[in-house]
Amino acid sequence: MAQNVDALIPVMTGQKVIPVIVLDNADDAVPLARALAAGGLPAVEITLRTAAALECIKRVAAEVPEAIVGAGTILNGRNFDEAVAAGSKFIVSPGLTPELVSAANGHDVPLLPGSVTSSEIMSALEAGYTHLKFFPAEQAGGAAYLKSCSTVFGQVKFCPTGGVSVKNANDYLSLPNVLCVGGSWVAPKDMITSGDWDGITELAKAAAGI
Numbered sequence: 001m002a003q004n005v006d007a008l009i010p011v012m013t014g015q016k017v018i019p020v021i022v023l024d025n026a027d028d029a030v031p032l033a034r035a036l037a038a039g040g041l042p043a044v045e046i047t048l049r050t051a052a053a054l055e056c057i058k059r060v061a062a063e064v065p066e067a068i069v070g071a072g073t074i075l076n077g078r079n080f081d082e083a084v085a086a087g088s089k090f091i092v093s094p095g096l097t098p099e100l101v102s103a104a105n106g107h108d109v110p111l112l113p114g115s116v117t118s119s120e121i122m123s124a125l126e127a128g129y130t131h132l133k134f135f136p137a138e139q140a141g142g143a144a145y146l147k148s149c150s151t152v153f154g155q156v157k158f159c160p161t162g163g164v165s166v167k168n169a170n171d172y173l174s175l176p177n178v179l180c181v182g183g184s185w186v187a188p189k190d191m192i193t194s195g196d197w198d199g200i201t202e203l204a205k206a207a208a209g210i
């Protein structure tokens with residue numbers, strides 16, 4: 001089955017910045033998701049890089065109706081299945097493998113897989129994926145690289161992440177093949193640790209207004 005683009009487009013076009021979140025403590029998930037949604041960023045990507053991540057996704061899905069909780073750093077089929085079972089509304093991966101294509105096949109929950117090179121983009125297209133993450137964006141060639149991709153892969157839309165910030169987000173967002181960007185700058189570790197939810201809402205407002 002091809003990518004569930006109908007489910008992905010509202011996530012990618014509903015806000016210009018998708019927060020990429022790393023949480024060590026599940027108790028922080030609900031107040032953080034509420035703070036980001038209050039600032040205009042309801043869709044959030046909680047990365048499966050910590051032991052707490054799946055519990056964080058579960059709690060946000062159950063307790064924050066205004067949020068659209070997604071899972072990031074999905075590296076294999078097991079990650080995909082666990083993230084869906086936890087309540088993820090969308091799934092983000094830095095890449096795309098045959099195993100991941102199989103895991104996503106037949107699921108309504110949409111997968112946003114990553115691609116960088118022409119061959120990776122062509123493989124993604126062959127698997128039915130037109131909406132892709134571009135990671136690590138700055139290190140892989142930045143906005144200039146993506147601009148070149150638009151001439152050859154006009155049908156592909158990207159969400160660049162990795163090194164994107166309030167300073168360079170518009171370089172990407174002004175491109176015809178970019179729908180949104182992702183970044184961790186709206187949920188800094190020190191502000192999460194200190195519980196500065198109002199400060200995070202302010203960061204979200206600034207990002208939402210880019």
Ligand SMILES: O=C(O)C(=O)C[C@H](O)[C@H](O)COP(=O)(O)O
Pocket residue numbers: 020047072073074092093094135161162163164182183184185
């Ligand atoms: O692991 C994943 O699946 C990811 O989503 C990678 C993240 O998008 C970047 O790590 C965010 O990069 P920074 O904004 O530079 O911190």
